[in-house]
Amino acid sequence: MSLNRSAPSSAGGSGNTPLARRVRLARRWLPRAAIATAVLLATAGCQSNAFTRMGMPAPITKQAKVVVTMWQGSWIAAWAVGIVVWGAIIAAVIFFRKRSDRVPHQVRYNLPIEILYTVVPFIMIGVLFFFTARDENYIDALPAHPDVVVNVTGFQWSWEFQYPQYKVPKSEYGEVTELGQMWNGDIPGNENQLPVLEVPIGETVRFNLTSTDVIHAFWIVPFDFKRDVIPDHPNHFEVTPTAAYTGIGHCTELCGLYHSRMLFRVKVVPAAQFKEWIAAQQAQQTAAGGVQ
Numbered sequence: 001m002s003l004n005r006s007a008p009s010s011a012g013g014s015g016n017t018p019l020a021r022r023v024r025l026a027r028r029w030l031p032r033a034a035i036a037t038a039v040l041l042a043t044a045g046c047q048s049n050a051f052t053r054m055g056m057p058a059p060i061t062k063q064a065k066v067v068v069t070m071w072q073g074s075w076i077a078a079w080a081v082g083i084v085v086w087g088a089i090i091a092a093v094i095f096f097r098k099r100s101d102r103v104p105h106q107v108r109y110n111l112p113i114e115i116l117y118t119v120v121p122f123i124m125i126g127v128l129f130f131f132t133a134r135d136e137n138y139i140d141a142l143p144a145h146p147d148v149v150v151n152v153t154g155f156q157w158s159w160e161f162q163y164p165q166y167k168v169p170k171s172e173y174g175e176v177t178e179l180g181q182m183w184n185g186d187i188p189g190n191e192n193q194l195p196v197l198e199v200p201i202g203e204t205v206r207f208n209l210t211s212t213d214v215i216h217a218f219w220i221v222p223f224d225f226k227r228d229v230i231p232d233h234p235n236h237f238e239v240t241p242t243a244a245y246t247g248i249g250h251c252t253e254l255c256g257l258y259h260s261r262m263l264f265r266v267k268v269v270p271a272a273q274f275k276e277w278i279a280a281q282q283a284q285q286t287a288a289g290g291v292q
Contacts, residue, residue: 052072053068053071053072054071054072054075056068056071056224057221057222057224058222059222059223059224059242060222060223060241060242060243060244060245060268061222061223061224061239061240061241061242062239062240062242063138063139063223063224063225063238063239063240064222064223064224064225064239065242066135066138066139067135067139067224067225068224069135070131070132070135073131074128077124077127077128081124139225139237140237141238142206142236142237142238143204143238146204146205146206146238147200147203147204147205148163148165148199148200148203148204148205148206148274149163149164149165149205149206149208150162150163150197150199150205150206150207150208151163151164151208151210152197152207152208152209152210152218152229153210153211153212154209154210154211154212154216154218154229154251154255154262155211155212155213156213156214156255156256156258156262157182157251157255157256157257157258157259157261157262158179158180158181158182158194158195158262158264159180159195159197159249159262159264160177160178160179160195161177161178161195161196161197161264162175162176162177162178163175163176163177163278166278166281166282167282168281168282168285168286169286170286170289171285171286171289172289176278176281176282176285177285178195178196178197178281179195180193180194180195180196180264180265181193181194182258182261182262182263183261183262183263184261185261191248191265194248194263194264194265195264195265196264196265196267197249197264197265197266197267198267198268198269198274198277199241199267199268199269199274200241200268200269200270200271200273200274200275201241201242201243201244201268201269201270201271202240202241202242202271203240203241203271204238204239204240205238205239205240205241206236206237206238207227207236207237207238207239208234208235208236209227209228209229209230209234209235209236209237210229210230210231210233210234210235211229211230211231212231213231214231214255214256215228215229215230215231215253215255216228216229216251216253216255216262217229217251217252217253218249218251219249219250219251219252220247220249220250220266221247221249221250222245222247223239225237225239226252228253229251229253241268243268244268244269244270245266245267245268246265246266246267246268247265247266248263248264248265248266249263249264249265249266250262250263251263
C-alpha cells in the first residue's frame with residue numbers, strides 16, 4: 001500500500017512564516033530609526049555648541065571655521081558608518097538569531113556583496129581625501145599682501161613679537177616690538193607681564209615664525225591650529241580673525257625645563273582699537289628709545 005503524503009498546508013501563504021514576519025518588521029523599523037537619527041543630527045546642528053563641534057573650541061578665525069567644519073564632517077561620516085554597522089549587527093541579533101539547528105542560507109562567493117564592501121571604503125577614503133586636501137590648501141594659503149604682519153620669535157622660554165609695518169625710529173629694532181617675562185608659575189602670578197600679541201578683527205594677519213634655539217610650537221587655542229617654530233627654518237601661516245578674544249597662547253612642543261611657562265597674552269580687537277594700540281606703542285617705544 002502506497003502512502004500519499006500531501007505537501008504541508010500553506011494556509012495564510014508563506015508571508016506568515018516567522019522569517020517573513022521578522023523581515024517585514026526590520027523593513028518597517030530600520031528606515032524609521034534612520035530618519036529619527038537624521039532629524040536628531042540636523043536639529044543638533046542648528047546651533048554651534050561644544051556638542052555639535054565635537055569638543056573643538058569655538059573658532060574665531062575664518063580658517064578655524066574651516067577646520068571645525070572638516071572635523072564635523074569627519075564625525076558625521078564616522079557616525080553614518082557606525083549606524084549602518086551597528087544597525088546590521090543589531091538587526092542580525094534580533095531578527096535572525098538561531099531558532100533551530102537548521103543551517104542558515106550561505107552567501108559565500110557573493111560577488112556583488114564582495115564588490116560592495118571593497119569599493120565603498122575606497123569611495124569614502126577618496127571623499128575624505130578630497131575635502132582634506134581642499135581645506136588644507138585654503139588654510140595654508142599665503143595671499144601676497146596681508147593687512148598685518150607679525151614676526152614671531154620663540155626662545156627658551158618666552159616670545160618676541162615684532163610688527164615690521166610699524167616703525168619706531170632710533171630704536172634697537174626699528175619697529176614696534178613686544179617682549180615680556182616668562183610666566184612665574186603662580187596663578188595669576190605675573191600674567192600681566194607676559195608678552196602681548198594684539199591683532200585686528202576682519203583683517204588678514206600673517207605670522208612669520210622662527211626660533212633662536214630649539215623647536216617650539218605656536219598655539220592660540222580658538223585658532224584651532226598650531227605650527228612649529230623651528231631654528232633656521234622659518235614657518236608661516238595666515239588667519240583672518242572674525243571675533244574678539246582675550247586669552248593665553250602656548251608653546252605646545254616640549255622645549256626644556258620651563259616649557260609649560262612659555263606663555264603669552266593674546267588680544268583680538270576691533271581694527272580701530274588695534275590702530276590706537278599700535279600708535280601708543282610707537283609713541284612709548286620712540287620716547288624710550290626701544291621696546292618697553
